[in-house]
Structures are given as structure tokens and as C-alpha cells.
Amino acid sequence: xxxxxxxxxxxxxxxxxxxxxxxxxxxxxxxxxxxxxxxxxxxxxxxxxxxxxxxxxxxxxxxxxxxxxxxxxxxxxxxxxxxxxxxxxxxxxxxxxxxxxxxxxxxxxxxxxxxxxxxxxxxxxxxxxxxxxxxxxx
Numbered sequence: 422x423x424x425x426x427x428x429x430x431x432x433x434x435x436x437x438x439x440x441x442x443x444x445x446x447x448x449x450x451x452x453x454x455x456x457x458x459x460x461x462x463x464x465x466x467x468x469x470x471x472x473x474x475x476x477x478x479x480x481x482x483x484x485x486x487x488x489x490x491x492x493x494x495x496x497x498x499x500x501x502x503x504x505x506x507x508x509x510x511x512x513x514x515x516x517x518x519x520x521x522x523x524x525x526x527x528x529x530x531x532x533x534x535x536x537x538x539x540x541x542x543x544x545x546x547x548x549x550x551x552x553x554x555x556x557x558x559x
Contacts (some may be wrong), residue, residue: 454549461488467545472522482507482515487524487536495533 464487468480475483482505489504490496496504502512516534519525523541525534538546 455547456549460546461491463546463548464488464491464542467542471545475518475522479515479518483519483522483524486515486519486534490525490534490536495535497533498527498531501534 465484468475468484468487472480485505486496486501489500498513498516501516502509505512505515507515516525519534520527523537523539526537527534543550
């Protein structure tokens with residue numbers, strides 16, 4: 422085109438505005454579903470209500486470790502004791518428990534720990550993300 426129709430600067434500008442508004446709308450929509458500002462509370466709720474098989478002391482320690490991983494992204498294993506306020510041996514046991522329960526993951530035996538969002542925690546961590554929809558049957 423000669424620049425006065427589909428490929429004009431005004432059409433490009435309009436498209437860019439449309440695209441940016443759509444992106445912002447989707448970011449706001451997904452932010453509402455994830456509700457990241459309350460994720461730490463939902464992680465605690467998972468441990469307190471869904472994991473009654475664990476001792477209350479272990480659930481509290483796991484909660485502190487998970488919160489640190491949430492805030493920091495990755496935790497060096499050596500920092501687990503510092504985060505939990507425990508000796509190295511007990512802190513390593515809690516880190517191993519988190520790995521065994523698939524709450525944290527690590528790329529190697531001595532690598533940093535990071536959060537895991539698995540299918541067993543998704544309903545509690547992100548309750549609005551996967552809602553069961555009623556299906557009408559004929």
C-alpha cells in the first residue's frame with residue numbers, strides 16, 4: 422500500500438494501542454487468578470490442612486523454608502539452617518523432607534532449593550486457577 426490505508430502509521434498506532442490494552446487486560450486477569458500477594462498464606466494452609474500426616478513442628482519448619490524460597494526464588498542449601506534457626510543436621514533433614522514431599526526441588530544434590538508447583542499443591546496454592554466447572558448432561 423502507499424501508506425494511506427492498511428499499512429498507514431495511524432493504523433499501526435491504533436493496532437499497538439489495541440495490543441497493549443489487550444496485554445494489560447490479560448495481565449490483570451491472570452494476576453487476579455494467581456493472587457500472588459496471598460500465596461504464602463495459601464502455602465501455609467496447604468501444610469496445616471492438607472498435610473496432617475506431618476508433625477506440627479515439621480509443618481512450621483517447612484512453612485518457613487517455603488516462604489524463604491517464595492521470596493528469594495532460590496535458596497542455597499547452606500542457608501537452610503540460618504532460615505530455620507536450626508543446626509545443620511536438622512536443617513538438612515527439613516530440606517530433605519521438603520524435597521521428598523515435592524514442595525521444593527533442586528537441580529542436583531548440593532544445588533539450590535526452589536519452589537515446586539505440583540499437581541498435588543495446585544488446588545490449594547492457586548484455587549481460582551483450576552476451578553471445576555459444572556457440566557450439564559442431557
